Amino acid sequence: MTARLIDGNALSQQLRADVAARAAALRARGTVPGLAVVLVGDNPASQVYVRNKVKACEDNGLHSVLERHPADLAEDALLARVDALNRDPAIHGILVQLPLPAHIDAQKVIEAIAPEKDVDGFHVASAGALMTGSAGFWPCTPYGCMKMLDSIGYDLRGKHAVVIGRSNIVGKPMALMLLARSATVTVCHSATADLGAFTRQADVVVAAVGKRNVLTADMVKPGAVVIDVGMNRDDAGKLCGDVDFAGVREVAGWITPVPGGVGPMTITMLLVNTLESAERAAGSGTSAST
Numbered sequence: 001m002t003a004r005l006i007d008g009n010a011l012s013q014q015l016r017a018d019v020a021a022r023a024a025a026l027r028a029r030g031t032v033p034g035l036a037v038v039l040v041g042d043n044p045a046s047q048v049y050v051r052n053k054v055k056a057c058e059d060n061g062l063h064s065v066l067e068r069h070p071a072d073l074a075e076d077a078l079l080a081r082v083d084a085l086n087r088d089p090a091i092h093g094i095l096v097q098l099p100l101p102a103h104i105d106a107q108k109v110i111e112a113i114a115p116e117k118d119v120d121g122f123h124v125a126s127a128g129a130l131m132t133g134s135a136g137f138w139p140c141t142p143y144g145c146m147k148m149l150d151s152i153g154y155d156l157r158g159k160h161a162v163v164i165g166r167s168n169i170v171g172k173p174m175a176l177m178l179l180a181r182s183a184t185v186t187v188c189h190s191a192t193a194d195l196g197a198f199t200r201q202a203d204v205v206v207a208a209v210g211k212r213n214v215l216t217a218d219m220v221k222p223g224a225v226v227i228d229v230g231m232n233r234d235d236a237g238k239l240c241g242d243v244d245f246a247g248v249r250e251v252a253g254w255i256t257p258v259p260g261g262v263g264p265m266t267i268t269m270l271l272v273n274t275l276e277s278a279e280r281a282a283g284s285g286t287s288a289s290t
């Protein structure tokens with residue numbers, strides 16, 4: 001069997017077209033959806049990420065503000081900027097690009113963002129909302145993975161989903177989202193003994209580790225859906241995921257590629273969350289994340 005691809009670029013285009021249409025409708029009613037992206041320091045990867053986020057806003061009718069600060073910005077000064085953005089009615093979403101320099105407590109900064117503008121979904125209020133099934137913002141990467149499963153019409157009810165990785169931004173929220181759809185969920189991590197024993201039972205595997213070839217063909221049940229969140233470099237310096245794509249695609253039923261899979265979906269869901277925040281502020285939100 002050769003797995004069918006879940007194309008993150010194509011799905012992103014569809015979802016972004018919807019964002020652009022909803023943004024235009026909101027603008028026509030006098031609200032311009034606005035995202036503030038805050039970058040501290042000059043981490044090269046972060047610079048690329050924030051540029052891509054700002055461009056995605058511009059391309060889809062959202063207003064964006066990119067704040068660049070020097071690496072030695074004091075924590076208090078950053079907290080003051082977040083506070084100002086919290087009170088700015090033109091800003092509906094605030095994203096502080098991680099990682100922050102070591103002298104700044106990243107969690108403290110995230111907790112300073114008003115939960116109604118926490119479009120990254122990293123605030124404890126957002127995590128609590130996800131856990132309890134109440135309205136809030138879902139973290140963009142696992143939210144994008146859910147959209148990919150929806151795009152193939154996959155019914156998770158009663159299926160066994162295995163999530164590899166338990167970070168606060170991917171693995172744990174992913175597990176909660178799958179659980180909310182009535183999948184039976186197993187979360188694996190670096191201390192899991194015999195990872196393959198779990199993944200071989202899985203109807204859905206989400207790999208969110210950050211190591212190449214964590215999932216190989218012998219670890220996958222025939223016909224399973226495999227979502228690859230990982231972003232790594234191969235020996236030739238090319239972007240690759242956590243999954244041995246060439247091998248696993250011969251066993252799986254569906255698979256996401258890297259690049260062109262989860263990556264573009266993450267930025268797309270940031271746009272969706274920002275738009276949703278603007279719609280809520282304008283009194284027309286649809287609770288997209290719930």
Ligand code: NAP
Pocket residue numbers: 141164165166167168169170171188189190191192195208209210211214229230231232262263264266
């Ligand atoms: P993270 O915070 O480093 O978490 C990695 C997780 O993998 C941890 O829970 C760790 O377990 C687990 N792990 C490590 N080695 C393992 C092994 N051999 N077997 C099973 N589990 C193992 O990383 P993250 O932020 O969740 O990101 C994961 C990957 O996704 C990275 O490659 C990152 O670049 C990528 N990512 C991609 C996007 C995107 O838009 N495509 C967005 C976010 C992240 P312990 O908890 O026991 O240490």
